[in-house]
Amino acid sequence: MSDLKYQMLTILGPTASGKTTVGAHAAQMLDGEVISADSRQVYRGMDLGTGKDYADYTVDGIQIPYHLIDIVDAGYEYNVFEYQNDFLNVHADVCSRGKFPVLCGGSGLYLEAVLKNYRLIQVPLNEDLRTELESKNLVELTEILKSYKTVLHNNSDIETKKRAIRAIEIEAYLVDNPEVDRKMPELNSLVVGVKYDRLSRRRRITERLTQRLDEGMLSEVQTLLDSGLTPEQLTYYGLEYKYLTLHLTGELTFDEMFRGLETAIHQFAKRQMTWFRRMERQGTQIHWLDGYMPLPEKLERIKDWLSR
Incomplete structure (x- = not known):
C-alpha cells in the first residue's frame, strides 16, 4: 500500500x-x-x-x-x-x-x-526527598504536589503514597533541572x-x-x-x-x-x-x-x- x-x-x-x-x-x-x-x-x-x-x-x-x-x-x-x-x-x-x-x-x-x-525527560530517584516525604500522609502529599501543580490532571498520581511521592519527586526535579529535550x-x-x-x-x-x-x-x-x-x-x-x-x-x-x-x-x-x-x-x-x-x-x- x-x-x-x-x-x-x-x-x-x-x-x-x-x-x-x-x-x-x-x-x-x-x-x-x-x-x-x-x-x-x-x-x-x-x-x-x-x-x-x-x-x-x-x-x-x-x-x-x-x-x-x-x-x-x-x-x-x-x-x-x-x-x-x-x-x-x-x-x-x-x-x-x-x-x-x-x-x-x-x-x-x-x-x-x-x-x-x-x-522527554528522565527523572532520577531522590532518596533524601523520599525519606523526607515518607512520614507524610496522602492528604499532606497531595497538598505538596498541588504546590507544584495547581491542577492535577492525572488523579492516579494521588491514588497511593508511593505514587504521590514519585509525582512530587518528578515535579521537584523539573524545577531544579533544565529539561533534556x-x-x-x-x-x-x-x-x-x-x-x-x-x-x-x-x-x-x-x-x-x-x-x-x-x-x-x-x-x-x-x-x-x-x-x-x-x-x-x-x-x-x-x-x-x-x-x-x-x-x-x-x-x-x-x-x-x-x-x-x-x-x-x-x-x-x-x-x-x-x-x-x-x-x-x-x-x-x-x-x-x-x-x-x-x-x-x-x-x-x-x-x-x-x-x-
Whole structure:
C-alpha cells in the first residue's frame, strides 16, 4: 500500500474491546509490526492479569512481530518517560526495516505521549526527598504536589503514597533541572478506536475476568508473591494484581475479590473512554469502529481511511 497518506496506524480502545486482534490483523495487511501502548504489559510474568493475548499476534499462521511487551521485570516501576524513549528506539528500528508501525493499546497517557509529541525527560530517584516525604500522609502529599501543580490532571498520581511521592519527586526535579529535550518525530498517524456499547462492554469484561481466573490468574499472582515481590509491590499495579493479592493474603474472600475487581475493571474501562473523548475534544480525530463489525469489514474501513 504505497499510496498511504499516514506514517503510522494507531489502534486504541478500552479494555476487552478486541483492539489487539484488530491491530495484529492490520499489521499483517500493512506488512507492519505492532508497538504496544500498554502500561502494564511491559512486565514479565504478568500475563493473564494484564491481558497479554499472545495468540492474537498469530494471523493465518504467521507470527506478527510485537514490541514493548515483556521488557522489564515485575517489581520495577516503569514510567511514561522510559516508554517514550523505548518507543522512539523501536519506531526507528521498525521503520528502518521498511515495516509499517502499528501502535496498539489502551493506556491513554502512553498513547498521547506519542501522538502529542510530549517532551522527554528522565527523572532520577531522590532518596533524601523520599525519606523526607515518607512520614507524610496522602492528604499532606497531595497538598505538596498541588504546590507544584495547581491542577492535577492525572488523579492516579494521588491514588497511593508511593505514587504521590514519585509525582512530587518528578515535579521537584523539573524545577531544579533544565529539561533534556528529545522530541518525538513528527508522526502523521491515523487513529482508529474500537468500542462496544456499554452493556456489551460490561458483559465482555465479566466473561474475560471469569476466563482468566479459570486459566490460572490466581496462580500467576501467587507465583509473583513466591518470587519475592511484596503484597505492596503487587498492589501498586492495581486492578487484578491489587484484588487478587488482597484475596491471597486473606483480606478478601473469593466472592468479595471477584465482585470488587469486576466493578473496578468496569470503572477503569469507563475512565479509558472518558480519556479518549477528552483526546477528541482536544483535537485528536478518532475513527471509531463498532466492536460487533466483522473483522474483514473493520480492516476494509481502516484500509480506506489510510488511503483517503
